[in-house]
Amino acid sequence: MFFLQILVFIASSISSVSADLKENLKLAGVRSVFPGDQNYASASKAYNLRFTFSPAAVTFPTTPGQVASVVKAAHNDNYNVVPRGGGHSYVANGLGGKTGSVVVDMSSMKAMKFFITTNTAVIETGNRLGDVALALNAVGRALPHGTCAQVGIGGHTAFGGYGFTSRQWGLALDPIFAINAVLADGTIVRATKASHPDLFWSLKGAAPSFAITTSIEVNTFAAPSYATVIKYVWKDMDSTTAGKSMFSFQEFSLSGPAAPFAGELLLTRGSKNGSVTFGFVGAWYGAKGSAIPTMQPWLDKMPRPSTSELIGNGSYIDSVAHLSGTPLNTPSAPLTTDTFYAKSLMTPEKDPMTLEACTSFMEYLSTKGFSSKTDWFAQVELYGGPNSKIREFANDATSFLRRDTLFTFQLYASSSTHKPPYPEEGFSFLDGMADSVTLKMHSGWNYGAYPNYIDERLHNWQLRYFGANYRRLQSIKDKLDPHNIFMFPQSIELTKKVTSPEPTPIFVQDSDQDSFDISTT
Numbered sequence: 071m072f073f074l075q076i077l078v079f080i081a082s083s084i085s086s087v088s089a090d091l092k093e094n095l096k097l098a099g100v101r102s103v104f105p106g107d108q109n110y111a112s113a114s115k116a117y118n119l120r121f122t123f124s125p126a127a128v129t130f131p132t133t134p135g136q137v138a139s140v141v142k143a144a145h146n147d148n149y150n151v152v153p154r155g156g157g158h159s160y161v162a163n164g165l166g167g168k169t170g171s172v173v174v175d176m177s178s179m180k181a182m183k184f185f186i187t188t189n190t191a192v193i194e195t196g197n198r199l200g201d202v203a204l205a206l207n208a209v210g211r212a213l214p215h216g217t218c219a220q221v222g223i224g225g226h227t228a229f230g231g232y233g234f235t236s237r238q239w240g241l242a243l244d245p246i247f248a249i250n251a252v253l254a255d256g257t258i259v260r261a262t263k264a265s266h267p268d269l270f271w272s273l274k275g276a277a278p279s280f281a282i283t284t285s286i287e288v289n290t291f292a293a294p295s296y297a298t299v300i301k302y303v304w305k306d307m308d309s310t311t312a313g314k315s316m317f318s319f320q321e322f323s324l325s326g327p328a329a330p331f332a333g334e335l336l337l338t339r340g341s342k343n344g345s346v347t348f349g350f351v352g353a354w355y356g357a358k359g360s361a362i363p364t365m366q367p368w369l370d371k372m373p374r375p376s377t378s379e380l381i382g383n384g385s386y387i388d389s390v391a392h393l394s395g396t397p398l399n400t401p402s403a404p405l406t407t408d409t410f411y412a413k414s415l416m417t418p419e420k421d422p423m424t425l426e427a428c429t430s431f432m433e434y435l436s437t438k439g440f441s442s443k444t445d446w447f448a449q450v451e452l453y454g455g456p457n458s459k460i461r462e463f464a465n466d467a468t469s470f471l472r473r474d475t476l477f478t479f480q481l482y483a484s485s486s487t488h489k490p491p492y493p494e495e496g497f498s499f500l501d502g503m504a505d506s507v508t509l510k511m512h513s514g515w516n517y518g519a520y521p522n523y524i525d526e527r528l529h530n531w532q533l534r535y536f537g538a539n540y541r542r543l544q545s546i547k548d549k550l551d552p553h554n555i556f557m558f559p560q561s562i563e564l565t566k567k568v569t570s571p572e573p574t575p576i577f578v579q580d581s582d583q584d585s586f587d588i589s590t591t
Contacts, residue, residue, distance in 0.1 A: 155222025313429025
């Protein structure tokens with residue numbers, strides 16, 4: 071009987087906490103969805119169907135003040151809080167990465183404002199990359215960002231944000247000069263390098279561990295006057311030739327191709343054991359007619375391709391659309407899901423891969439990849455080289471660490487149907503794919519991993535994602551979020567308990583600048 075009374079007490083306590091949370095969110099006027107509600111299943115559905123988490127609530131604030139109300143309500147009831155932008159976290163961290171968190175879904179905050187006199191913009195973090203690209207292009211401007219239109223700009227900039235224009239403009243987080251955010255105690259702040267410098271530094275590489283970003287303020291770039299997409303495919307390349315081809319691409323990249331050149335190797339299953347489909351997808355943002363001459367030193371070392379083409383009408387936004395694969399106007403596109411596992415490697419420019427490592431990688435893809443029951447691909451993205459803007463920043467300039475990267479690998483394997491269940495073989499297959507490179511390099515090889523391709527099974531993730539920046543991140547976490555409200559798997563860990571930070575004045579938008587709304591929805 072006593073045990074039953076304890077169970078009843080625990081259940082009633084959980085129920086009362088949930089009731090308090092519901093009441094507080096209702097009083098704040100924040101639209102919220104709770105377990106048992108009719109639309110809870112869709113509101114709590116992960117992009118990666120390998121994960122099924124049950125948030126305590128999914129909230130849909132419309133203003134920074136409402137975001138602050140959500141954080142305060144959750145804080146008072148001892149819930150963890152996570153932001154969700156596009157919802158494409160590879161491990162469903164936008165749902166908390168576990169059951170029982172409060173989700174701050176930013177999809178109702180999509181305002182964008184462009185300032186004519188400074189060519190800057192304020193972009194709320196409910197926007198997705200395709201919509202940002204369209205809105206900025208309408209005023210002749212652009213930002214560096216990834217190719218997938220449906221990805222949310224909040225999460226994308228939170229952990230780096232690589233795209234094909236990054237070699238000339240930097241990562242997506244680099245043009246940001248101010249970040250408007252809500253801290254763990256509900257305080258609304260505007261962080262810059264001069265004001266709240268520690269917070270600003272942390273938000274540029276590890277944002278969700280420290281605050282809910284409501285909008286970013288960015289310097290924009292003139293949209294290129296000419297752009298084209300480049301595609302080459304070499305079908306059924308044998309592993310030895312593929313290893314040499316990858317190594318020669320590394321040599322070409324280290325030679326410093328012009329910054330308007332960007333791209334990645336795209337590797338998929340060959341049609342027979344011992345072969346791979348070796349592809350290159352890239353873009354050129356320089357003078358018309360200069361794309362192939364820029365690539366020619368590498369092409370001269372390659373076999374004749376199976377197919378080659380330049381794609382597009384020459385406009386920048388057309389190249390963005392071709393690279394995306396889904397409509398840039400994201401509300402017009404159906405929501406997609408997948409069931410997958412992903413890993414990443416970031417190779418140091420000053421310690422590049424050996425030919426042996428390149429060949430080992432291709433041997434693995436051509437044999438284990440051929441027999442794998444998963445639907446897989448591997449991308450080798452060109453970050454660095456002497457002309458890359460990414461490497462112009464020091465590794466400790468922002469909390470995003472790996473500025474000295476030459477290539478970032480994305481290793482990705484879906485279930486054969488792209489639906490659950492996910493096969494156990496998929497995990498060991500990708501582990502072996504990464505090992506085929508790292509185990510062929512020397513024991514001190516300082517490779518990294520890309521937190522936007524987050525891997526919940528990654529050992530020593532603190533080193534691979536954040537390296538020498540991790541200790542500073544922990545120190546700042548102690549000060550700004552001592553109760554670990556913004557906690558999810560692989561969030562920055564606390565080192566000690568400290569008192570809550572002093573409140574910071576609320577940011578008020580400067581109304582003197584000439585500006586206009588460029589929101590697409």
